[in-house]
Amino acid sequence: MTYNTQREKLVLPEYGRTIQEMVDICMSIEDRAQRQQCAESIVAIMATMNPNAKQQPDYERKLWDQLAIISGYQLDIDYPFEVVKAEEIAARPRPLRYPMQRIRYRHYGHLTEAFMKELKDMPEGENRERLTSMMANFMKRSLYNWNRDAMDERKVAGDLERYTDGQATLPENFHFASVSNGHLPGSNASKKKRRR
Numbered sequence: 717m718t719y720n721t722q723r724e725k726l727v728l729p730e731y732g733r734t735i736q737e738m739v740d741i742c743m744s745i746e747d748r749a750q751r752q753q754c755a756e757s758i759v760a761i762m763a764t765m766n767p768n769a770k771q772q773p774d775y776e777r778k779l780w781d782q783l784a785i786i787s788g789y790q791l792d793i794d795y796p797f798e799v800v801k802a803e804e805i806a807a808r809p810r811p812l813r814y815p816m817q818r819i820r821y822r823h824y825g826h827l828t829e830a831f832m833k834e835l836k837d838m839p840e841g842e843n844r845e846r847l848t849s850m851m852a853n854f855m856k857r858s859l860y861n862w863n864r865d866a867m868d869e870r871k872v873a874g875d876l877e878r879y880t881d882g883q884a885t886l887p888e889n890f891h892f893a894s895v896s897n898g899h900l901p902g903s904n905a906s907k908k909k910r911r912r
Contacts, residue, residue: 823862832879
């Protein structure tokens with residue numbers, strides 16, 4: 717008995733060994749017209765094996781590309797589309813430039829810092845007070861997630877003041893929300909946890 721692990725490795729396993737064998741037979745056909753007809757039949761079978769592919773743009777082009785890949789680019793036929801080259805598939809993508817920015821307190825993140833600049837320039841009033849308390853609770857949760865042992869409400873209040881250059885401060889009677897389970901009270905996640 718021959719196991720699949722002992723047989724030749726499949727180029728595109730999603731099509732199975734039968735398609736691989738069909739392509740091998742197609743490559744061995746000497747008459748070019750018959751080889752072309754055989755290749756078209758294989759592509760038709762590949763299309764029926766994956767009917768959802770028809771909803772994708774350029775699905776026919778992809779099927780012909782996959783036929784070329786399965787044959788190791790050795791199948792000499794007239795492709796209806798220009799097939800993707802092996803070098804293009806093997807080419808590594810260019811590395812993305814990581815947007816490095818200097819963040820004063822990394823555990824709060826860049827967005828918190830950007831938000832604090834907006835908060836600092838907000839006019840005095842109820843909206844600013846509400847936003848300040850929301851940001852204080854968010855900062856507490858961020859610090860808690862970063863390092864639970866270092867979580868200190870006085871540190872959060874001090875960081876808030878330093879971020880806004882003293883423009884936004886918490887009132888003396890301010891009570892931080894609890895983050896003992898990693899979620900602020902009232903959030904869906906904390907309600908789900910309590911129900912269990």
